[in-house]
Amino acid sequence: MASTLGIVAASWGVVMAVAPLLQIRRMIIRRSSEDISLGYFAVLLPGFALWIAYGWSRADWALLVPNAAALTVGIATILASLALRRASADGHLSPEHRD
Numbered sequence: 423m424a425s426t427l428g429i430v431a432a433s434w435g436v437v438m439a440v441a442p443l444l445q446i447r448r449m450i451i452r453r454s455s456e457d458i459s460l461g462y463f464a465v466l467l468p469g470f471a472l473w474i475a476y477g478w479s480r481a482d483w484a485l486l487v488p489n490a491a492a493l494t495v496g497i498a499t500i501l502a503s504l505a506l507r508r509a510s511a512d513g514h515l516s517p518e519h520r521d
Contacts, residue, residue: 428484435488442499454510455503467496 449455470493477485 432484432488435484436491439488439492440495442495446499446502449502449506453506455506458499458503460500460503463496463500467493467500470496 445458449458470489473485473489474493477483477489
């Protein structure tokens with residue numbers, strides 16, 4: 423039972439980890455990342471890294487895989503947000519796409 427629960431939990435963890443891709447999609451469509459809290463991700467990313475380290479120390483793939491995916495997508499979200507903010511500040515976004 424514990425093994426099955428671990429597989430199901432890890433699988434759902436991966437789904438949760440890739441959910442911010444929806445936010446990246448929205449940022450790209452709107453050409454704005456103004457409503458993204460970078461502080462939120464600054465709190466989450468070290469937590470993901472700690473869970474990865476803990477999972478690694480225990481050789482626990484159910485911890486490693488979803489947290490590695492979450493860390494990767496979290497970093498991608500931050501990078502996309504910063505790129506959009508930089509483009510907006512540099513005037514590379516047309517006025518009709520600015521919020």
